[in-house]
Amino acid sequence: MSGLLFEGADWNFLTLQRIHDACxxxxxxxxxxxxxxxxxxxxxxxxxxxxxxxVGMPLFYKHWSFGKHFAYHEASYRKGLMGLAYEIVIxxxxxxxxxxxxxxxxxxxxxxxxxxxxxxxxxxxxxxFKQWTDADGILDxxxxxxxxxxxxxxxxxxxxxxxxxxxxxxxxxxxxDRYPGKKKLDFREEEKRAGKRRLYEEEQFNDLWRxxxxxxxxxxxxxxxxxxxxxxxxxxxxxxxxxxxxAPRLAPWQRELLRIVRHIAQYFYPQGQTKVMNEGTAxxxxxxxxxxxxxxxxxxDGNFLEFLQSHTNVVFQPEFDDPRFSGFNPYALGFxxxxxxxxxxxxxxxxxREWFPDIAGTGDEMAVLRDVWANYRDESFISQFLSPNxxxxxxxxxxxxxxxxxxxxLVDAIHDERGYRRIRRExxxxxxxxxxxxxxxxxxxxxxxDRRLMLRHTVVxxxxxxxxxxxxxLQHLADLWSYDVQLTEVDAATDKMLKEYVLNPRxxxxxx
Amino acid sequence: MVMHIIDRRLNPGGKSLENRQRFLRRAKAxxxxxxxxxxxxxxxxDVLEGGEVSIPLDxxxxxxxxxxxxxxxxxLPGNKKFIEGDxxxxxxxxxxxxxxxxxGDSEDAFRFVLSKEEFVNLFLDDLELPDLAKRxxxxxxxxxxxxxxxSTSGSPANISISRTVTRALARRVALRRPRPExxxxxxxxxxQETDEDKKAALVAELEALRAKAKRIPFIDPIxxxxxxxxxxxxxxxxxxxxxxxxxxxxxSEHMKDLAxxxxxxxxxxxxxxxxxxxxxxxxxxxxxxxxxxxxFFYGPASGGTLVSSALQCMHDIVRSRFRPSDWNIYxxxxxxxxxATSDSENVARLLTDNxxxxxxxxxxxxVGESGTYSFEMPDSALWSLYERLRANGQxxxxxxxxxxxxxxxxxxxxxxxRGTTQERAAS
Numbered sequence: 001m002s003g004l005l006f007e008g009a010d011w012n013f014l015t016l017q018r019i020h021d022a023c024x025x026x027x028x029x030x031x032x033x034x035x036x037x038x039x040x041x042x043x044x045x046x047x048x049x050x051x052x053x054x055v056g057m058p059l060f061y062k063h064w065s066f067g068k069h070f071a072y073h074e075a076s077y078r079k080g081l082m083g084l085a086y087e088i089v090i091x092x093x094x095x096x097x098x099x100x101x102x103x104x105x106x107x108x109x110x111x112x113x114x115x116x117x118x119x120x121x122x123x124x125x126x127x128x129f130k131q132w133t134d135a136d137g138i139l140d141x142x143x144x145x146x147x148x149x150x151x152x153x154x155x156x157x158x159x160x161x162x163x164x165x166x167x168x169x170x171x172x173x174x175x176x177d178r179y180p181g182k183k184k185l186d187f188r189e190e191e192k193r194a195g196k197r198r199l200y201e202e203e204q205f206n207d208l209w210r211x212x213x214x215x216x217x218x219x220x221x222x223x224x225x226x227x228x229x230x231x232x233x234x235x236x237x238x239x240x241x242x243x244x245x246x247a248p249r250l251a252p253w254q255r256e257l258l259r260i261v262r263h264i265a266q267y268f269y270p271q272g273q274t275k276v277m278n279e280g281t282a283x284x285x286x287x288x289x290x291x292x293x294x295x296x297x298x299x300x301d302g303n304f305l306e307f308l309q310s311h312t313n314v315v316f317q318p319e320f321d322d323p324r325f326s327g328f329n330p331y332a333l334g335f336x337x338x339x340x341x342x343x344x345x346x347x348x349x350x351x352x353r354e355w356f357p358d359i360a361g362t363g364d365e366m367a368v369l370r371d372v373w374a375n376y377r378d379e380s381f382i383s384q385f386l387s388p389n390x391x392x393x394x395x396x397x398x399x400x401x402x403x404x405x406x407x408x409x410l411v412d413a414i415h416d417e418r419g420y421r422r423i424r425r426e427x428x429x430x431x432x433x434x435x436x437x438x439x440x441x442x443x444x445x446x447x448x449x450d451r452r453l454m455l456r457h458t459v460v461x462x463x464x465x466x467x468x469x470x471x472x473x474l475q476h477l478a479d480l481w482s483y484d485v486q487l488t489e490v491d492a493a494t495d496k497m498l499k500e501y502v503l504n505p506r507x508x509x510x511x512x
Numbered sequence: 513m514v515m516h517i518i519d520r521r522l523n524p525g526g527k528s529l530e531n532r533q534r535f536l537r538r539a540k541a542x543x544x545x546x547x548x549x550x551x552x553x554x555x556x557x558d559v560l561e562g563g564e565v566s567i568p569l570d571x572x573x574x575x576x577x578x579x580x581x582x583x584x585x586x587x588l589p590g591n592k593k594f595i596e597g598d599x600x601x602x603x604x605x606x607x608x609x610x611x612x613x614x615x616g617d618s619e620d621a622f623r624f625v626l627s628k629e630e631f632v633n634l635f636l637d638d639l640e641l642p643d644l645a646k647r648x649x650x651x652x653x654x655x656x657x658x659x660x661x662x663s664t665s666g667s668p669a670n671i672s673i674s675r676t677v678t679r680a681l682a683r684r685v686a687l688r689r690p691r692p693e694x695x696x697x698x699x700x701x702x703x704q705e706t707d708e709d710k711k712a713a714l715v716a717e718l719e720a721l722r723a724k725a726k727r728i729p730f731i732d733p734i735x736x737x738x739x740x741x742x743x744x745x746x747x748x749x750x751x752x753x754x755x756x757x758x759x760x761x762x763x764s765e766h767m768k769d770l771a772x773x774x775x776x777x778x779x780x781x782x783x784x785x786x787x788x789x790x791x792x793x794x795x796x797x798x799x800x801x802x803x804x805x806x807x808f809f810y811g812p813a814s815g816g817t818l819v820s821s822a823l824q825c826m827h828d829i830v831r832s833r834f835r836p837s838d839w840n841i842y843x844x845x846x847x848x849x850x851x852a853t854s855d856s857e858n859v860a861r862l863l864t865d866n867x868x869x870x871x872x873x874x875x876x877x878x879v880g881e882s883g884t885y886s887f888e889m890p891d892s893a894l895w896s897l898y899e900r901l902r903a904n905g906q907x908x909x910x911x912x913x914x915x916x917x918x919x920x921x922x923x924x925x926x927x928x929x930r931g932t933t934q935e936r937a938a939s
Contacts, residue, residue, distance in 0.1 A: 013517050020515050041518045050527040065574055067535030070528040071624035075564060078625055094516070101521055162534075170575050319590025328589070397591040399600070401584040411598040414591055427587040438579050463582030472575035 005298045009104035016040060016099075019109045020116065022298055026289045027117040032366050033285070035120040036095040036135065040112065043098045048084045049073055051098060055268070056088045058096065059142050061149040061260075063165050089115035091123040091271075093135040106303040110310065113289040118282030125374045126277070128270035138267060145260045152253050164254050167476035168240060168261035174440055175240030175262040176269045178433070228447055235441040235456075239477070240265070242442050248451065249482040258480075273433055276378045280334015283315060284369070287335070317394065337381070340390050341368060351388060383428035388420045398426050403462075438465060440487070451483040458492045465489065470501060478505040535572075536630065542567040547626070547634045566623040632780065657741045666738025680735040689728040690721040750788040751840040751872075753778060754829075756822045758847035759795045759813045767879040771846030772809055773919045774877050778844055781927065786840065792829060796822035798852075802829065819851045819894060820858035827866045836870040843867065844875045849892025856897050868906055875926060876910040 005022055006015045020038065027033040043051070053070035054060035077084065086103055090096040097115040099108055123129050134141075153161045168175070229235070236242040240262040244255045271278065290311075294304040317332035318325040341359070344352045345368050348360035359368050372381065398413040413419030413426070429435050444454040455477075457465060470487070478485040482505050489499040536543060546565040594600070626634070662675055698718045705711040755775045757768070775791075782789045793808035794800055797815030800822040826843065834841060851859070868874055876898050891899070895910070902908045911922045 013519070016517050017515070024515075037514055037516075039516045039518065041520045043520045044525075046525050047520060047523070047527070050525075053528050053531065062530055062534065064531065064534035064538045067528060067531030067533065068539075068572060070532055071535060075624040098520075162538075166574075173576055317589055320588035321590060321592075325590075394589040395591040396587055396589055397594055399584075399586045399588065401586070403581065403583065407599045408602050409600045411594045411596060411600065412585075414594060414596050416596070419596060423587055426585050429585070430587060438577050440577060457577075459582075461583045461585075463579040463584075466578040466580050469573075469575040469578050472573070473577055476575075 003298070004300060005109065005293070006105045006303075007300065009106070011105040011108055015105060016042075016108060016112070019105075019112055022293060023109070023113045023117055023289050026292045027113075027121075027285065030292060030366075031117075031285065031288060032370060033117055033121040034124060035117060036093040036124050038116045038120065039094040039096045040116060041096060041098050042101055044101055045077075045084055048088070048098065048100055049077060051088050052084075056090065057142055058090065059139070059146055061142075061146045061165075063169075064162065065166075065169065087111040087115045089119045090138075091119075091129060091133055091135055091267075092138050093124075095120040095123065095135075104306070106299070106306045107310065109293070109299070109303075110286055110290060110307055113286035114282045117289065118285030119278060121285065122274070122278050122281045122373055125370070126270070126274060126377075127375055128274060128377055132270050133267050141263065145264070148256065148260070152257065156251075156253060161257070163479070164257050165261070167480050168258050170473045170476045171239050171243075172261055172265045173437055175238060175258075175265040177238050177241070177266065224448075225444070229444060232442075232445060234445075235443045237439070237441045238262070239440070239442060239455075243477075243480050246445075247481050250480065254480075270377075272436075273377045273379070273431075276328075276330040276334040276337075276431065277373065277376060277381050278334075279330045280336075280338050281373050283311075283331050283335040284338040287311065319395075333382075336390055336393070337385050337387075338369060338372075340387050341365065341372065341385055343389075344387065349389075355387060356385075378431035379428050379433075382431060383424060386424045386427060388415075391415045391420055391423055396423050396427070398423050435460070438463075453477075453481045453483065453485045455485065455487040457487060457489045459489050459498060460492050462491070464498060471503065474501055474503045475506065478503045481505065536634075539567060539572050540634070542572070543626070544634050547631060564623055564625050632784065656744055658744050660740050660742040662737040663740040664737065666740065670738045670741075672737050672739045675737040676731070676735050679737065680731045683732065683735060684728065684730070687728050688724075690725050695721060695725070750790070750838070751782050751786040751842060752790045752792060752834045753782055754792050754794060754826050754841070754843040755808065756794050756796070756826065756843060756845040756847075757808065758797075758817055758819070758822075758850070759808075759811075760797045760817045760850070761814050762817070762848050762850050763879075764881065766881060767846075767848055768809060770879040770913050770916065770919060771877060773916065774846065774913070774923060775844060777919065777923045778842065778875075781923075782842060790834075792826075794822050794825050794829075796825070800825035817847075817850045817852060818855050819845075819847065820855050820862055823859060823862040823867055827862060830867075830870060841871045842873050843871055844877060846877045846879055847894055848880065849878050849894045851892075851894045851897070853893065856893070859894075859897060860901060863901060863908075864906060868908070874908055876908060877922075878910070878912045880912065880914045 005018050011019075020040065027035070049070060051058070052073045053066045060066065084100065086100055086107055088098045090098075095116065097112070097120075099111055103111060123133075123135065129135070149161060149165075232246055233242070240258050243250070244258040244262065247255075250258075290299070290304070290307050293299045294301075299307070315329070315332045315335050317329050317336075342365040344356050344360050345362055345365040348356070353360045362368065372385065376384065392415045395415055397411055397415065398419070400410045400412040402410070413422040415423070439458040439460065441456055441458075442453065443456045446452040446454070474485055474487055484505070485501075485503050487501040488497055490497055543565060546567045662672060695718065698714060698721065702711060702714045702718065705714060753775075755771075757763075757771055759768075779789065779791065791805075793803050793805055795803055795808050795811075795813065796818065797813055798818040798821065799815075800818075802825065803811065822845070830836065830841060863874075876894070878892065878895055895912075898908055898910050902910070909926050911926065913919060913922055
């Protein structure tokens, strides 16, 4: 339990085991973390590049776009434009962490504390991951997907599989369910309701009683629209789901491909919403563990300094006018907020007591943090826990840029009493998926006419879709749907139509 | 909790290879164009080193629904002097960046690195040995033996023992030949048996079994199988490439450089087609000699010009070292076109009678000073002579080259795949 874990920079597998055990003791005893079992894999730079191109997963189906990413990463890595990550961690059970072989012993300690305990705890406990991902099944599912797609290529030809995957990838960002359960329940409810209504209509219908010509056609048309929309589960924002279930001319294997891409998109959905929290958690955990190991005399001062140096690099937040600035560094923001929470819990000021009456001065920072890690995502995390103290520390300010305003960009709020809440609200909005992704839904299908699929983009704050890309995506959509696709952009506030796209499928459907 | 450490470093690499190949296949036309363009500004030696190419993203993009424009709200760190209500000019120091990360348009070109192999493949992909060579290629074949199952007859050296024994075993089992163990067991029983009647019965049984074992041989001639071989025609997998060059005083360094580039291309091209390629360098003034590469390109020489001497030299070497039935013979001649008038007859005779009939391909490259244009140059003595031979139906390829940048197009032109030419003509 005592003595140095290692000396110098060299390590071997026994060292890794010792490091892991030491980290585990701190993580469980002191931080009270609850993790999946760990699996640590040592890989080379080339294997790291491989992992990069398949979104970090150890196995993935084959597609040219991954080759493109690989070629790109390889080129920039070889030219020295890009360093590689020290680790990659996979949300699975057992939790797999890939460590680079080039890392020094200190870096391996940092990385094990960061990934194998920090990320691991977050994956296992955060509600989004619990809700959306099946950590036990993901590797098996990817294996199935790879096998299935390879089989499809053999049976239906590589080109047709590639076209389907291209299309599915283009729609991937709109292939997730945003609301757990509700959607599915809704769909079933709608179906049941539609069935009931049909039954009722059948019961009520008696042609003998009809003595006058049928009522104005409009009424029945309106009724039809409602019934149709209910039957198809419209409006539907999960475009891939809709196509999988309702596209009229897809082969069963194509539906399965859409389903695979949709499931994978869904698997990654929580990661996009918890970047700040996930990295913040891992950084906070590795910081605590490393500090404790040093205090216990298990790391030399030299090694600890090496750690501090890379830790400082990781949590560095350039200011807005710095040439290195490219948005918020999730490591920096997450780590800062969590350290701030620790301060508020242990040593609050008057201001903190006013802003955070629930947690200020309660004394057990780990209990608070574990609760935060389990029950928040970036958006709610920031809107709850970004304190005035941190706003002052980062010297945050809010800019409002309205193109219609000729004079320039308005500074709407700064780090003062009037601005704290507004800044916090705006920053949390920047992390809200509801604002990040364009809101596009399938609203209707012209079943009686030319089977045109109608989509609607609700334009928020005047941000319309990029025309070139939208046409390409819609082309893919039309190819899957096999009939015309129409997208209207409608302003959310005024309900005014701003733009309309209509695309025909590239392969005309045979007369059916 | 149990923790596993796995060393993945020894896992086979190249996991992304297939995806990469798919990407290259998809981007083939684009990459090929880029490769050609890159290769023009490079030295021939480096051309085949692989390296970075840049292709337009057209057709390789992965579109997504993206938003742009509209009113934007940003929260940024590092306020120094702003207070609420300030209006910042849109382009200026204080305004920070106009677009956040990932909002700008994606880069219009995609850069990546090709390996040497990939580069050469793409570089020479649409090239092919010309028809002439193909005809010869089909003729110039040797016989090779290939395993082709088993037969019931053959030479004793080819008996397949395992096959024979397997068949014998199957036959013995099928005919219920008594096993030696069964016989031994029966003998034991007889020795222990006291009852005379029973003993007699057992002895009779033993005799019957013995007789049966004798009738059914352990190995029968019908069991024997021989390994069968079939003769198949095998293309010759070796080639020799003759580099002929005029090194008389009229050839400048620039001209030699052009010739060298052409030879290098031809060499690379041949190495892709044949397992083994030899190069013979023949330089000539008014007499020819076989030299090594260094001397060939850089050795000083002077004198008059007699092309026939080089052809004679090549003919001698072919006769002594490279039997046309065993070797695919390629020749490329570079010259500025000067030749003694009296030599024409000799050249024509040597080519028609000796060289061309055994060569797969004979290319004549007339090199000139850069800055002049091909069409400005009057036809040289050699050019007119070869032109005449060609008109008589001799399979000669000839091109004029003035500038480095023309080398690849000329080479490409000479070896272009037939189908591609026709397609282009059609489109």
